[in-house]
Amino acid sequence: MSEEKNITSLSDLGEFGLIDRLAANIKIYNKSTGKGIGDDAAVINHGDEETLVSVDILCEGIHFDMTYCPLKHLGYKAAVVNFSDIYAMNGTPTQIVVGMGISSKYSVEAIEEIYRGIRLACDHYHVDLVGGDTTASRSGLFLSITVIGKAKKEDIVYRSGAKPNDLLCVSGDLGAAYTGLLILEREKAAFMEDPNMQPEFAGYDYILERQLKPEARWDIVKRLKDAGVKPTSMIDVSDGLASEVLHLCKESKVGCTVYEERIPMNHKTIQTAKDFNIVPCVAALNGGEDYELLFTVAQSDYEKVKDMEDVRIIGYMTADEGQANLITSDNCQVPIEAQGFKHF
Amino acid sequence: MSEEKNITSLSDLGEFGLIDRLAANIKIYNKSTGKGIGDDAAVINHGDEETLVSVDILCEGIHFDMTYCPLKHLGYKAAVVNFSDIYAMNGTPTQIVVGMGISSKYSVEAIEEIYRGIRLACDHYHVDLVGGDTTASRSGLFLSITVIGKAKKEDIVYRSGAKPNDLLCVSGDLGAAYTGLLILEREKAAFMEDPNMQPEFAGYDYILERQLKPEARWDIVKRLKDAGVKPTSMIDVSDGLASEVLHLCKESKVGCTVYEERIPMNHKTIQTAKDFNIVPCVAALNGGEDYELLFTVAQSDYEKVKDMEDVRIIGYMTADEGQANLITSDNCQVPIEAQGFKHF
16 A cells, blocks of 8 residues: 555465564563563462463464364364463463354354364363354464463573584474375375375374374473473474574583484385475475474483484574574585575 | 264354364463463463463454555554553563564565564554564465563462443443444445545544554453452453453353443444444444453452542352343343454
8 A cells, every 4th residue: 555664475474484573572560471472381479370371373274274274183283283382481371261253154063073172182281171152254274372381480492592512402293294184295295186195194193193183292391300301491383493493402502413313203204205295304394294303412311312202302502593404414504594484 | 074074164253163162172281371262361370489381362354454544554453462461460561472474466575564563562552573484475464473471479360250230340341443444444435436535534534553563461450460459250342242251151150230321332333333324332242353461350449449540340240150131221131142353
């Protein structure tokens, strides 16, 4: 409208740039606000225990495709990715509120199926669904879930606590959710060409489940606690390893070195990436949606984490602020670059 | 897809029917969950103080029309309607998290303008913006705001506490937001026919502001507290007086009698309704978006509320469970019927 003003397209600024712009100029009024924008969850003080709050949105056509995403799985995933944000603060999710926008093409039974998935996740993780708002939307479906969790003040782990020489660890394996998505998209394309075809999903169970029905790593949080290890920083892997490593470096004002050969990947993930002519570690670095925990521990905790089940040390933090490097299998050093989900 | 199953359209079930269906079968696991779905906000116990949580969604094309809704006002309104939910519990809003879905037609500056409105509301009500999630959406814009508030356990007012003979009170005046919307829609239609026309908004400032930039009634909450009056039940008027009265009756298991001539309406609201051939009290009963507080007080508080600034006694509660009646100006008794916003 107004040619005088500078207009920036969303695609120019990107997701993280937009967040930075929006987070500027926000004032804090309440003593109970311990930590605002900038971590996996906000922290609200309530006497002995802190309240953690986080919100995540899933949009049809952006985060999921109704062609291959079963509604119940969608609900389950929408809840679990929120729980993951609270675990990434070393807390326990306790309540969620669910916002839903629905176009008229959906039946009530379809919505109930989504809620069934949300309830299943709540049952599995012992989280209470305490409220929501459901409304019409002009097109498609979106889910906005806000999760509330708790943690003792001294237990909370922020993104900002990593120190030089800390060990960088990750749980489970990476890249599987992304390769699962590649399979789903391939079969969808084939189906679009020939609606009589049968999708070929045999043998891909693991990576498909990682994409469609991820779990949040409460077990890792518990395992670390039981071992007496408090991570110095932590984040969940929602946007890909590269993006999360850079978040930890930025918030902690450190650098890091990651070894490609240490990045845990399932053999099916590796094989599928290769089938699609993708260097496997790129699926781990930029794929996203794994919902594993990426965390740092002090060198003194090395003995406790080195053989910990489902935890892998993949590198270490350095004093070179903002310098995150990958040491490739052939011993080259390449900078790790931000990617994030390019929604815009 | 499957002809075997019963398929219910969203329009058949309606908003409240859908909420009832979705709220069924939800289990509670955490001792801290004091009150789940079913009031203006959920209640979470944290020692001395309770935490209140509520979520509200605004969707382009459903709740707002970008043709006439300034972006900053949109942000302001989205925040304020959430604060209103916390005041309706007799609490104080303290934090919000903001979820936003944005189509690529919006520039970064447009989004910042929305955030400017949200921040303005936060500044005005002293609420902290502590987190959010921003994502692309395939079409249009939606805002999903979750508000967190606090209240002492003994101060919380639910929808369910009204008793027979309690006085039914409402703050401010009703129907203005709806008549403001009628004006905006009329001018939009005229503009669509002739883009050179100038919209005629002169003289409509009050009702336009009520639609575009509503305020939440923290002052009424404070006034009642200062007067030593704790309402027996309370709700904010978001869907129209009729709908909210029925909520109080249903949750409190009582009936009520409302006097049409007692319903507070601004003269501009009445005049505008008449210009559109709408019986003025219908704008108040079914219009919605006034964000006034509707509450009940014990008969013993009559002296304290009868002359309270900006509070009007409009009727009383009865023992006839589920029987809500309007006594019209010509002394006829008509049942008050549910309406709610028909989004679907």
